[in-house]
Amino acid sequence: MHNMRCLSARRGLTSLLLIAVTLLGLQACESEKHKEGEVKLVAERDDAIEIVTENMNFKMVKEIPSGWHTFRYINQSDQTHFFLLDKYPEGKTLKDAKKEVFPVFQEGMDFISNGAPEEGVAVFANLPPWFSEVVFSGGSGLISPWMTTETTLKLDPGYYIVECYVKMPNGTFHSVVGMAKALVVTSEVAPERVLTQDVQIAISSAVGIVFSDNIRKGKQTFSVFFKDQKVHENFVGHDINLVKYEAGADLKVLEHWMNWANPEGLISPAPEGFTFLGGVNDMPAGNTGYFSADLEPGNYAFVSEVPNSMSKNMLKTFVVKDE
Ligand SMILES: [Cu+2]
Numbered sequence: 001m002h003n004m005r006c007l008s009a010r011r012g013l014t015s016l017l018l019i020a021v022t023l024l025g026l027q028a029c030e031s032e033k034h035k036e037g038e039v040k041l042v043a044e045r046d047d048a049i050e051i052v053t054e055n056m057n058f059k060m061v062k063e064i065p066s067g068w069h070t071f072r073y074i075n076q077s078d079q080t081h082f083f084l085l086d087k088y089p090e091g092k093t094l095k096d097a098k099k100e101v102f103p104v105f106q107e108g109m110d111f112i113s114n115g116a117p118e119e120g121v122a123v124f125a126n127l128p129p130w131f132s133e134v135v136f137s138g139g140s141g142l143i144s145p146w147m148t149t150e151t152t153l154k155l156d157p158g159y160y161i162v163e164c165y166v167k168m169p170n171g172t173f174h175s176v177v178g179m180a181k182a183l184v185v186t187s188e189v190a191p192e193r194v195l196t197q198d199v200q201i202a203i204s205s206a207v208g209i210v211f212s213d214n215i216r217k218g219k220q221t222f223s224v225f226f227k228d229q230k231v232h233e234n235f236v237g238h239d240i241n242l243v244k245y246e247a248g249a250d251l252k253v254l255e256h257w258m259n260w261a262n263p264e265g266l267i268s269p270a271p272e273g274f275t276f277l278g279g280v281n282d283m284p285a286g287n288t289g290y291f292s293a294d295l296e297p298g299n300y301a302f303v304s305e306v307p308n309s310m311s312k313n314m315l316k317t318f319v320v321k322d323e
Contacts, residue, residue: 141279149278208313
């Protein structure tokens with residue numbers, strides 16, 4: 001009898017303990033779940049490298065590991081900008097660029113702005129021989145004022161300059177007044193990541209911009225494959241910029257504005273009726289970059305910042321339907 005009571009008491013205790021353990025376990029699971037969610041959110045937030053422009057500047061870290069990165073470019077200004085990553089040859093730095101590169105481009109541009117394009121082009125012969133070794137390694141496309149864009153790129157170790165060469169209303173390049181910053185990419189490698197896309201784009205000088213024209217509304221991720229690359233008449237390579245345009249906006253105006261070597265090109269303010277939504281900047285042949293954008297129904301174009309983009313098949317329009 002005594003034993004029986006004891007047994008049942010023990011059973012009761014065991015059951016209580018079991019319940020307690022189960023409850024604790026459940027609680028632990030709950031908090032783990034909660035934590036897991038939190039960690040994931042933090043990871044998603046911290047995963048991207050933020051670049052902020054407030055006033056002719058780039059606020060960002062000075063050093064990152066090599067490999068794949070998503071750059072979140074936050075344009076908190078009234079001007080249209082982009083960022084381009086220039087990989088500099090060994091031993092050359094921002095100091096050398098400020099001394100030997102930026103003044104040459106600005107002097108050439110000033111001639112062009114003042115109606116002397118031939119003298120302007122002649123000035124570019126004064127670029128230092130090592131400038132031809134600079135590797136344009138991708139970046140964002142143009143992004144309109146007060147907008148954010150995300151571009152995902154793979155970077156090799158090295159010394160880079162992050163720059164924007166949109167011009168101020170007086171023709172001064174943004175790079176000359178503060179939009180040029182050094183970025184060191186170390187030999188440490190960033191964690192591997194899974195890259196997917198909703199829309200595939202290929203660009204080449206042979207056939208221009210190629211994509212399948214069934215782009216849907218909502219958040220879309222685009223992959224951009226650079227099938228080839230070349231130096232165009234305005235000394236830059238081809239790239240991809242996504243533009244939303246209002247009905248009636250003149251695409252010839254866009255084509256003209258996209259060429260920095262035109263006095264009226266790549267200058268603030270950007271032409272009315274066009275909203276720039278990012279893209280993937282100039283990269284060497286064989287590379288792929290990614291960008292994403294949230295698309296509302298409307299008229300869009302992919303355009304390169306090269307002269308004569310229409311005849312080069314580098315200004316391609318498409319419509320996003322409300323379905
Ligand atoms: Cu800029």
